[in-house]
Amino acid sequence: SQQGEEDPQALSIQEGENATMNCSYKTSINNLQWYRQNSGRGLVHLILIRSNEREKHSGRLRVTLDTSKKSSSLLITASRAADTASYFCATDAAGGKLIFGQGTELSVKP
Amino acid sequence: NAGVTQTPKFQVLKTGQSMTLQCAQDMNHNSMYWYRQDPGMGLRLIYYSASEGTTDKGEVPNGYNVSRLNKREFSLRLESAAPSQTSVYFCASSALTYNEQFFGPGTRLTVL
Numbered sequence: 106s107q108q109g110e111e112d113p114q115a116l117s118i119q120e121g122e123n124a125t126m127n128c129s130y131k132t133s134i135n136n137l138q139w140y141r142q143n144s145g146r147g148l149v150h151l152i153l154i155r156s157n158e159r160e161k162h163s164g165r166l167r168v169t170l171d172t173s174k175k176s177s178s179l180l181i182t183a184s185r186a187a188d189t190a191s192y193f194c195a196t197d198a199a200g201g202k203l204i205f206g207q208g209t210e211l212s213v214k215p
Numbered sequence: 216n217a218g219v220t221q222t223p224k225f226q227v228l229k230t231g232q233s234m235t236l237q238c239a240q241d242m243n244h245n246s247m248y249w250y251r252q253d254p255g256m257g258l259r260l261i262y263y264s265a266s267e268g269t270t271d272k273g274e275v276p277n278g279y280n281v282s283r284l285n286k287r288e289f290s291l292r293l294e295s296a297a298p299s300q301t302s303v304y305f306c307a308s309s310a311l312t313y314n315e316q317f318f319g320p321g322t323r324l325t326v327l
Contacts, residue, residue, distance in 0.1 A: 109257075135313055147219075147305055147318030148258070193257055201246075201265065201312025202273060205257035 109137075109194045109206035117212040124181040126209040128194030129174075135197050137170055137177050142191045142208070151179075151192075184213045217241055219319035221306050227325045228296045236291040236322050238306030246309045247289035248316065249273075249281060251302040258305065264289055265312050296326040 112127045128137070136155045140148040154161045154170045154177065161168045167180040181188055191210050195203040222237045240247065245266045250258040250273075260273030262281040270281050278300060280292045289308075293300060303323050307316040 138315060145321075147320050148307075148316075150315040150317070153315055197313055202260055202263060203248075203316060204260075204274075205250075207255070207257045 109196050109204060111192070111194055111206045111209045113209060114207070115210040115212070117214065118184055120184060120186055120213055120215050122184055122213075124184050124188070124211055124213070126179045126192050126194075126211070128177045128179070128206055130177075130194075130196045131175065132196075132198075134172075137168075137197075138195045138203065139166075139168060139177075139179050140193045140195060140205075142193065144190070148193065181211075184211075186213050186215045189213045219306055219308055219317050221304075221319035221322050223322060224320065225323050227327065228293075229327050230297060232296050233292065233294050234296065235293075236304055236306075236324075237288070238290065238319060239288045240306075240308040240317070241287065242308060242310075242317065243286070244308035244310050244317070245286070246312045246314075247283065248307045248309075249279075249289070249291045250305045250307065251275065251300075252305060252321075253302050261291065261304075263312075296324075298326045300324065301326045 109130045138153045139151040142148045165182045170177045191208040193208045195205045219240045248263040249261040264270045264283040267286045303321045306319040309316045
């Protein structure tokens with residue numbers, strides 16, 4: 106069964122708007138990671154947030170983690186057409202394996 | 216620095232045929248992984264190797280075998296392909312099992 110579940114499954118916005126994606130998980134974690142996948146390509150790591158961190162920034166990306174609610178959010182500010190991709194959260198399971206959610210498909214229209 | 220490379224990029228097999236997917240990384244990473252991705256689904260872990268000389272099953276290991284040939288290379292073998300194994304296969308590596316993973320470009324496999 107999937108550890109992480111993203112919401113929404115699909116999101117369509119205009120360039121310049123902010124995009125927010127959410128991830129919920131079931132069991133305790135050491136860290137949570139976000140990845141991006143452009144169509145037909147491999148995944149690219151975006152950001153890792155540890156269980157003792159509440160917020161992390163990287164460029165236009167902002168990730169929050171609420172371990173009490175077992176949830177995380179990824180915010181992309183001032184989105185661009187090039188941000189169009191699928192976004193996955195991944196949580197670490199026993200043994201350090203990553204368990205991926207089903208992803209959020211983001212479409213940014215010019 | 217090529218990162219993670221996978222061969223082949225595309226493959227079509229008939230039911231019952233066998234094949235090996237190759238993966239290599241040049242980042243001196245300890246851990247390597249094989250995933251499959253099916254339409255509308257996230258990645259599911261098939262097998263992983265936390266370090267050279269060890270391999271462990273992931274979520275969906277049935278029908279697959281792996282070999283960690285050395286620190287650089289991790290291969291995935293389908294002994295008798297089935298249509299249910301039609302998928303995109305990704306190899307990934309990481310310095311340690313809890314670190315960020317680096318992915319290869321994928322192998323698109325169709326089993327007829």
